[in-house]
Amino acid sequence: MKTLKSILPLLALIISAAVPHYGQTKTAVAAAVGANEAGRVDNERELKKMALIGDLQVLSAEASSLDKPLARALARAEIADAAWTLDPDWSKQLLREAYELTLPNEEDAAERDKRTETSAPLARSEQAVRSRVLQIAARDSALAKELADLGAKRLAQRQTQANYSALAGQALERGDIPTASQYIQQSIQADPTQMDPGFSIIQVASRDRAAADKLIVEYIGTLRAVPMSTQSAARIYVMLSHLIFPASAPAIAGLSQPTTPPGLVVMKAYVSFMIESLARLEQTEPGSLRNFRPMLMNVWPILRQYAPELTGAFYQLEALSRRPGEDASLPKGDIGDLYNDRYEKRVKDALDSDKPDPLTIYSVISKGDFAQARGMIDKLDDSPQKTQLIEAVNAQQAISFATKGDLIKAAQLAQALKAAVSIMRVYPIIVNKCVAREDRTCAANSVYQAMKQLKDATNALPTPPSGLPASFMPTSREFDPVAISLCKLAKVVASIDGMLALDVLDEAVQAANRSDIDTGQGRTGLETDVFKQLAAADETRVRQAATNLKQPLPRIVALAALYQWKSQALAKTTKAPDRSKEPVRK
Numbered sequence: 001m002k003t004l005k006s007i008l009p010l011l012a013l014i015i016s017a018a019v020p021h022y023g024q025t026k027t028a029v030a031a032a033v034g035a036n037e038a039g040r041v042d043n044e045r046e047l048k049k050m051a052l053i054g055d056l057q058v059l060s061a062e063a064s065s066l067d068k069p070l071a072r073a074l075a076r077a078e079i080a081d082a083a084w085t086l087d088p089d090w091s092k093q094l095l096r097e098a099y100e101l102t103l104p105n106e107e108d109a110a111e112r113d114k115r116t117e118t119s120a121p122l123a124r125s126e127q128a129v130r131s132r133v134l135q136i137a138a139r140d141s142a143l144a145k146e147l148a149d150l151g152a153k154r155l156a157q158r159q160t161q162a163n164y165s166a167l168a169g170q171a172l173e174r175g176d177i178p179t180a181s182q183y184i185q186q187s188i189q190a191d192p193t194q195m196d197p198g199f200s201i202i203q204v205a206s207r208d209r210a211a212a213d214k215l216i217v218e219y220i221g222t223l224r225a226v227p228m229s230t231q232s233a234a235r236i237y238v239m240l241s242h243l244i245f246p247a248s249a250p251a252i253a254g255l256s257q258p259t260t261p262p263g264l265v266v267m268k269a270y271v272s273f274m275i276e277s278l279a280r281l282e283q284t285e286p287g288s289l290r291n292f293r294p295m296l297m298n299v300w301p302i303l304r305q306y307a308p309e310l311t312g313a314f315y316q317l318e319a320l321s322r323r324p325g326e327d328a329s330l331p332k333g334d335i336g337d338l339y340n341d342r343y344e345k346r347v348k349d350a351l352d353s354d355k356p357d358p359l360t361i362y363s364v365i366s367k368g369d370f371a372q373a374r375g376m377i378d379k380l381d382d383s384p385q386k387t388q389l390i391e392a393v394n395a396q397q398a399i400s401f402a403t404k405g406d407l408i409k410a411a412q413l414a415q416a417l418k419a420a421v422s423i424m425r426v427y428p429i430i431v432n433k434c435v436a437r438e439d440r441t442c443a444a445n446s447v448y449q450a451m452k453q454l455k456d457a458t459n460a461l462p463t464p465p466s467g468l469p470a471s472f473m474p475t476s477r478e479f480d481p482v483a484i485s486l487c488k489l490a491k492v493v494a495s496i497d498g499m500l501a502l503d504v505l506d507e508a509v510q511a512a513n514r515s516d517i518d519t520g521q522g523r524t525g526l527e528t529d530v531f532k533q534l535a536a537a538d539e540t541r542v543r544q545a546a547t548n549l550k551q552p553l554p555r556i557v558a559l560a561a562l563y564q565w566k567s568q569a570l571a572k573t574t575k576a577p578d579r580s581k582e583p584v585r586k
Helices: 002-018 022-064 069-083 088-101 109-114 117-137 141-154 157-173 177-190 196-205 209-224 230-244 264-284 293-306 308-321 335-352 358-367 370-378 384-404 407-414 420-436 440-456 481-493 498-514 529-534 539-547 552-573
Strands: none
Touching: 022 069, 022 552, 069 088, 069 117, 069 552, 088 117, 088 141, 117 141, 117 157, 141 157, 141 177, 157 177, 157 196, 177 196, 177 209, 196 209, 196 230, 209 230, 209 264, 230 264, 230 293, 264 293, 264 308, 293 308, 335 358, 335 370, 358 370, 358 384, 370 384, 384 407, 384 420, 407 420, 407 440, 420 440, 420 481, 440 481, 440 498, 481 498, 481 529, 498 529, 498 539, 529 539, 529 552, 539 552
């Protein structure tokens, strides 16, 4: 017995060592299962990735068969977007190839500066595709710089500047003010006499006043060394006036919010530049100062407040700018008062006239003075121009009512719209307001009404006002307002009624198939991101809508948009797992 008792502890020790504790066994098994599950998920993800790359490679092969360079360029760019997280090296190579396709041959590069108005549609198409390529490439600053530098060697000065302006806009969308400022500076260096850099600076000002002021001072410094003609001076002076008095600037796409005027340093630089440049221009082109007298008068209120030491130089120029018998009195009040006085005088003259100036009527409409605009329009003889102005005031007032939340009055005016381009402007805003109120009935009724009007709407685009070249407006080969309207409606209503959005998408595809858009110039006639946005609602139906597109380029780009959605969804599943909730190992 004594011997048995002496060995029992030893037996217990052996048994405990040989048989694992239940809790330890459970943990070990769970760990093994978790590892197997993680491995299974990784394998599934890798298979999905390989399948998606395969789909994109098939699409890329189809894109290579497109006849026109710009069509191939856009197709490659959209495929590159989808491939960005799947195969970065291939994606970047596609973007390089796409960008190269938008550039002229070296022997033809010099001819790009000699383009006439008839080639404006091609120039717009090229720039649109280049901007899309740069938008995707901007995710990698080194790649974006590589492409922009290549463009600077091969493109005309104006096109190079447009590239830098596009990159600046994309940086602003990301909230990257320093990068945007760098691209604006490059845009200025490319051609400081154009207006693009100024509009970019206004957008910076709406986000960062100090950064904008620094750019304006540098802009003015560059302008001091630039020889000016009457033509280039007119552009420069108008742009500078917008920079100094932002409220005078026209509506700018991407302008996030109203901005305050610049500070003291900018004001002094502006006044001194205007005095110096106007004096220099009068020396090189005698008599030009009389034509620029209104610009000189703009300087007076600012000079009086910020740079009184230049009063003597101003008086000398004022005397030279005055025509015989012209009023010598100087403006009173600040620069804002000056602009308001001029606007009110133009409106008064138009109201007193038997045939008001259409440009003044458009200005009054943009200011929201709808009653006055309608009074001026009533004085015009019946004509296509009068019809166009009535359409413009109805559209803008409908937008005004919708913005203020009065959807009943907005809808009443919207129902009178006859042009697809007006319907495109108005109804997405109305539907968006319905969606914001979570009013499904309001949204659906508005969408159906818009679709009804689009069936009978004219595709004609507005005729530019007298004085503006016909090339100022896109042609029907570049832009289809019916298909674009339907795409916009589908995207807006998607969050509240996915099935209705898919129905509208089908209508957009049918409209695109009827369109005469020149897809060879890299135009799809659609806002193809609608396929990406609606894919989450019903991938199969969106794929079918994409394959129903008859033209190869729109079909390729629509499928690429679907794959962009799949690529992004796949990327979300590859993020590092959250280990904060895992048990702590002891």
